[in-house]
Amino acid sequence: MNTIANVSRRLVLKGIGAAGGLVLGTQLIPGGYRFAAAAGEKTLDPNVFISIAKDGTVTIFAHRSEMGQGIRTGLPMIVADELEADWSKVKVEQATGDAKYGDQYTDGSRSVVKNFQRMREFGAAGRQMLEQAAANQWGVDVSECKASNHTVVHAASGKSIGYGDLVEAAADLPVPAVESLTFKDPKDFRYIGKPVQICLTWWWERRNTRSISAFPA
Numbered sequence: 001m002n003t004i005a006n007v008s009r010r011l012v013l014k015g016i017g018a019a020g021g022l023v024l025g026t027q028l029i030p031g032g033y034r035f036a037a038a039a040g041e042k043t044l045d046p047n048v049f050i051s052i053a054k055d056g057t058v059t060i061f062a063h064r065s066e067m068g069q070g071i072r073t074g075l076p077m078i079v080a081d082e083l084e085a086d087w088s089k090v091k092v093e094q095a096t097g098d099a100k101y102g103d104q105y106t107d108g109s110r111s112v113v114k115n116f117q118r119m120r121e122f123g124a125a126g127r128q129m130l131e132q133a134a135a136n137q138w139g140v141d142v143s144e145c146k147a148s149n150h151t152v153v154h155a156a157s158g159k160s161i162g163y164g165d166l167v168e169a170a171a172d173l174p175v176p177a178v179e180s181l182t183f184k185d186p187k188d189f190r191y192i193g194k195p196v197q198i199c200l201t202w203w204w205e206r207r208n209t210r211s212i213s214a215f216p217a
Contacts, residue, residue, distance in 0.1 A: 044167045046126040046175050048100050049079060049119070056150060056164030058085045062092050063101035064111045071111045075119055077191040078112075082123030082184060085163070086150035087196055124181040133170035134161050149190075 044052040051059045060079050066072035076092045079085075095101050103114070127147045134152035135142040138159060145152050153160045186192075 042168050042171055044126065044129065044171045046129055047122045048095075049122045050083065050126050052126065052130075052163055052167055052170075054164050054167050056089055056162055058083065058090045058150075058163070060090060060092050061095040061101070063095040063104050064106045064115075065094070065104075067106045069109060069111075071106060073196070074112055075115055077196060078116060078119035079123040081189055081191040082120045083126050084147040084149060084184075085123075087191060089150055120183055121178055121181055124183055125176055125178075128176050128181065129170045129173050130163055130166050132173055133166040137161070137166075137169060 041054060043054070044050075049061050049063070051061075053059070058080070060076040062072045062076055064071045064075060072092060072094070076090065077087075080087055080090050095104070097104060102118075128142075131145045131147050131152050132142050134154070135145045138145075138154055138157070140154060140156075144156060145154050147153075150163050151160045152163075152166065
């Protein structure tokens with residue numbers, strides 16, 4: 001026969017003391033779910049916000065929490081635009097609380113204002129590493145190579161190569177210094193300030209893939 005025991009808070013605390021402590025854990029992302037690369041696969045990680053897998057999937061880590069202003073979409077859009085990534089191949093993962101991401105507060109509607117240039121720098125660094133990897137492979141100057149929608153193109157020869165195929169070579173290159181970065185002309189922005197379709201992969205993808213219209217905050 002089953003019985004119901006009424007356990008007081010005092011009794012629980014006494015039990016914890018006797019056991020030497022209690023550890024509570026929580027997992028916000030479904031267990032075992034990996035967005036980019038399989039375990040052990042080489043990826044291009046130019047910084048803590050970007051990871052590019054050999055299949056071309058770009059995972060962008062959102063370090064601010066969504067507070068109804070599109071931050072979880074807006075910040076990754078800035079990175080993806082400067083990276084010249086194909087948005088359909090981008091997945092957004094919520095970053096864990098960690099000092100390596102810097103300020104992770106979401107307050108005062110300041111996330112984009114405070115992080116706009118930083119996000120551009122992170123995207124530009126990844127793009128330039130991919131362009132350099134392609135230039136090395138083709139034996140041409142990097143100035144002749146241009147990233148465009150998830151590929152690097154050498155206009156003079158008509159050659160092009162996808163991001164995924166450049167991951168291993170780019171991963172061995174040094175990350176460019178901030179002062180050496182070049183940025184897109186705002187007139188060439190593809191995502192910044194424009195509506196995009198997003199898939200809330202971190203929670204819904206295992207159930208149903210859905211798309212919603214989103215605007216950067």
